[in-house]
Amino acid sequence: MADTMKALVYRGPEKIGLEDVPMPKIIEPDDAIVKVTTSTICGTDIHIWHGGMPEVEPGRIIGHEFVGEVVEVGPAVRNNKVGDKVAVSCVTQCGECFYCVRGVYSHCTTGSWIFGYMIDGCQAEYVRVPHANLGMFTIPDGLTEEDVLFVGDILSTGYFGSEQGRIEPGDTVAVMGGGPVGMCAMTTARLWGPAEIIAVDINQERLDFAVKNGIADVGINPQKVGNVGDAIRERTGGRGADVTIEANGFKPTFDMAVDSVRPGGTISLIGVFEKPQELAMNTLWIKNIRISMGLVNANRIPELIKLIQRGKIDTNYLITHRAPLNDILKGYDVFGGKKDGCLKWVVTPYVK
Ligand SMILES: [Zn+2]
Ligand SMILES: [Zn+2]
Structure with a gap:
């Protein structure tokens, strides 16, 4: 794999841009590296872009709603292997801290929290997924990536x-x-x-x-x-x-x-x-x-995937726009400005 990748980086209010950044690496034993194959722009990203979330530090890669393919796993990752197609929760959870034990996963104290907010996000070619045993779910056969694209964030919300x-x-x-x-x-x-x-x-x-x-x-x-x-x-x-x-x-x-x-x-x-x-x-x-x-706990993703699989829930109607990562700034303008009847802007892989 290359040493760098393309990613959308937040540099301060109203300042975002597609940059070459270092490839993410496994840090903890239960980390996975996922190649982002489909992602989105979310309303929260628009808040971040406009400086409405000052907790987000300049230099952060934004984006938290995505599906992808596992390309590397740490030694403690048990539930998935390289090559798996996965849907990922926007809220990472350790399963062991005070809040996780009480089901308030969105306040997990292991310092990972939400993608594109406290840790680097998914509007990039690759992303590091902490606590991969708990927040990563295999996409069942017969479902497309777009079928389950929203389970990790807005559908869970x-x-x-x-x-x-x-x-x-x-x-x-x-x-x-x-x-x-x-x-x-x-x-x-x-x-x-x-x-x-x-x-x-x-x-x-x-x-x-x-x-x-x-x-x-x-x-x-x-x-x-x-x-x-x-x-x-x-x-x-x-x-x-x-x-x-x-x-x-x-x-x-x-x-x-x-x-x-x-x-x-x-x-x-x-x-x-x-x-x-x-x-x-x-x-x-x-x-x-x-x-x-409150902030979504995103703890019902397996049930939501099952409901989608059985035709009880369908969210494909939300997808109005699709474009590669190359055009993501246009996506911020169109989705963020509610232009062109845009409900959801879907980001497809970077085209070299
Ligand atoms: Zn969101
Ligand atoms: Zn926790």
Whole structure:
């Protein structure tokens, strides 16, 4: 193998570029090196690019949603071997620390954490995968890389949002934000058998798409209905949604998620917020609601792969654009700027 590879490197707010960097190497015995064969640009990458995540140090290779082929394994890697095609969790987990033992994998204390954030990521030709025994999953025969591309991040995040929402059969679930993560929340919310999934977004094109493809049952556009909470209460006997899922990370959708939930219901927050939000506790306390938030644990990847394999979940509808790593800056512009109807920008291998 060559000594260097191409990778997208973060150099500070608004400064990213494709650079020649050293090839990743096995450091710990349970590391694997994976050749990235398909990856994506995620909304979090856009936050990083714009300087919204100052914890990310200049020099970091960005990207955390990918599948690939194992090209090297450390001596302690047991579950995979060289040549395996794998889907990889965006959150690495040791399985042994205080948090991993308690199932809060996203707070694993072994210092690896999330790709393209605290450790180098996947918008590159190769990536080092720490704790490969726990975060790497073989792609079953019969499935394409794109079929399982989102299990490591946005599909797991959508699942986490639905799971934390504690949806029950017959519920009304309102998802604020019809972007890729919002659509993954809608797709996985179906697993709990809600009576109705309501998509809320100001982008009418996305609402129409979600309803047409059965991802949501109905779309509500805040610019058309005026008050979203009232529109949802009108559909639910005056009560509000049993569960609201916020998948956007902005004040208007946050306020809608809080206002639209019924007394005794659950608000599940999975959007990435850059600013503090205010809760009107003086009127809210009496509603007996539950609010859940947090970073995805990504601990249901085997189940999600099985659901995809059996045709219970399909996320291929999210893929609107494909281009090699060479064109990734264009991808940041198009996906980041929500141009050209882009839902997901998929990165294919670098073309020499
Ligand atoms: Zn992401
Ligand atoms: Zn751990």
